[in-house]
Amino acid sequence: MPFRDIYGQEDALDLLKQAVDRDRMPHAWLFTGQANIGKFKTAVALAQKLNCRTEAEDACGECDFCLQIAAQNFPDYQVLVPDGKFIKIDQIRKSLSWLSLHPDQAKKRVMILDGAQHLGREAANAFLKTLEEPAPQTLLILIAESTHQLLETIVSRCQQIRFRPLSGEISERIFRQSTELSHENIQLLTAFSMGGVSGDLAARLELMQTVQKTAIGWLTTFSAETLEEMLRTCETWGKSKHEEWRLLLDFLETWFRDLGWIYNALPEDKLINRTGTAQESRLKALKNGAQFFNHQQIYEIFNQIEESRTAIELNANKSLAVESLCLNIYRLAG
Numbered sequence: 001m002p003f004r005d006i007y008g009q010e011d012a013l014d015l016l017k018q019a020v021d022r023d024r025m026p027h028a029w030l031f032t033g034q035a036n037i038g039k040f041k042t043a044v045a046l047a048q049k050l051n052c053r054t055e056a057e058d059a060c061g062e063c064d065f066c067l068q069i070a071a072q073n074f075p076d077y078q079v080l081v082p083d084g085k086f087i088k089i090d091q092i093r094k095s096l097s098w099l100s101l102h103p104d105q106a107k108k109r110v111m112i113l114d115g116a117q118h119l120g121r122e123a124a125n126a127f128l129k130t131l132e133e134p135a136p137q138t139l140l141i142l143i144a145e146s147t148h149q150l151l152e153t154i155v156s157r158c159q160q161i162r163f164r165p166l167s168g169e170i171s172e173r174i175f176r177q178s179t180e181l182s183h184e185n186i187q188l189l190t191a192f193s194m195g196g197v198s199g200d201l202a203a204r205l206e207l208m209q210t211v212q213k214t215a216i217g218w219l220t221t222f223s224a225e226t227l228e229e230m231l232r233t234c235e236t237w238g239k240s241k242h243e244e245w246r247l248l249l250d251f252l253e254t255w256f257r258d259l260g261w262i263y264n265a266l267p268e269d270k271l272i273n274r275t276g277t278a279q280e281s282r283l284k285a286l287k288n289g290a291q292f293f294n295h296q297q298i299y300e301i302f303n304q305i306e307e308s309r310t311a312i313e314l315n316a317n318k319s320l321a322v323e324s325l326c327l328n329i330y331r332l333a334g
């Protein structure tokens with residue numbers, strides 16, 4: 001996927017193109033930003049640009065080198081992802097010794113480290129040595145959601161590029177090109193994609209609707225029975241391989257953002273939960289849900305949602321994290 005196929009990241013692409021044009025490539029880039037906004041695609045596009053046979057302004061995407069990179073079988077290109085929860089020391093050692101060899105065919109060996117926040121301590125330290133004394137013919141691209149979970153010494157040795165959340169318009173365009181969904185479903189996905197576009201989300205549309213319907217039930221009743229059912233469901237969702245917990249957090253974020261919107265008497269057509277089917281009943285549910293919280297509580301919950309997300313990123317137990325979040329919401333609704 002060459003640069004021209006990446007949408008909504010013009011600033012990042014400009015920086016990269018300038019570095020290529022002026023031959024000022026650092027030995028390590030660090031791409032940061034939320035999930036599913038094009039960081040990995042951009043890293044692939046950069047590897048293609050550096051190796052493409054055409055030597056045009058952008059990679060052709062069609063020559064044997066470009067295709068091999070896209071398929072991850074180019075001899076001078078490697079992608080490293082966590083094996084389980086972490087990127088392990090053995091993985092790092094193997095890749096680093098590969099990286100130090102002279103390139104087979106390319107000018108530079110490119111190694112992408114996708115999920116750099118999952119470097120274990122030992123692996124991070126091994127990695128640090130390479131960052132301190134990089135071989136001249138190598139390029140490293142680290143990808144992480146933020147710099148918080150990375151060693152300061154790693155961050156300071158990379159040139160960082162921040163990727164932005166995608167606008168609704170761009171997300172919608174990507175969904176339209178990559179899925180066969182109806183107009184209404186695309187609008188629904190766009191509204192709940194929170195600035196990122198996961199191809200996976202389209203396939204998960206039905207699951208997303210189920211999670212939302214269930215959560216709306218909780219958020220508009222707050223009875224003792226709801227509490228019990230809520231905790232049980234949170235436990236299941238936290239353990240499920242379909243990652244319903246993630247959809248729940250995304251949804252809660254939209255719900256409390258909308259409640260804040262209602263409190264501030266902002267225009268109703270901007271409410272996220274007005275999109276898609278059953279608009280009117282959603283709106284009624286939102287207004288019903290608004291009675292349980294005051295402005296301060298909405299703000300507090302909004303922060304707690306973010307804290308839960310961060311805790312899970314830092315390997316907290318997912319079931320416990322969403323259970324305790326929902327329990328807090330329930331208590332505040334008192």
Ligand SMILES: [Zn+2]
Nearest residue numbers: 052060063066
């Ligand atoms: Zn090419």
